[in-house]
Ligand code: CTP
């Protein structure tokens with residue numbers, strides 16, 4: 682049970698970073714409207730500068746507070762856990778933007794559902810934090826838990842954000 686709690690606490694910066702841009706975002710798109718030679722946007726209007734910075738900050742603060750209250754066994758020191766909060770939050774937004782880049786190349790419009798939506802952000806966050814964590818984090822059972830929980834939580838929060846009027850579409 683303790684281990685399960687460790688995994689949930691570890692996910693805090695990722696989930697906060699991924700869910701907060703819907704509230705914090707808006708304004709100038711991250712790609713400044715740039716179109717690639719394929720005629721599609723680099724990232725699209727769904728990825729904004731404010732959302733990227735706001736999401737990274739929110740995830741860092743949430744994970745930073747968690748680091749002060751609850752030291753995780755995956756980190757050699759609480760300081761490393763604190764740095765990791767930033768890396769995980771930033772990785773989440775980077776992965777989210779990477780997902781949009783891939784979607785646009787496949788001709789999928791902004792806001793349309795895509796099978797990678799639920800998972801790109803998690804993959805990039807977990808890759809970026811590699812230098813800061815102990816290898817035990819990447820235990821296949823842990824990874825399976827991360828993936829399954831994210832596949833459940835992501836659609837659920839999108840549905841709730843839609844019902845709360847924060848998002849136009851329920852995905
Ligand atoms: N958002 C933002 N900036 C970001 C990420 C998200 O402003 N870097 C906001 C946008 O208002 C976006 C909403 O959060 O519409 C939901 O995010 P997401 O589902 O990731 O974007 P989509 O609109 O679905 O766009 P895409 O198809 O590119 O994923």
Ligand code: MG
Pocket residue numbers: 792793798852
């Ligand atoms: Mg979306």
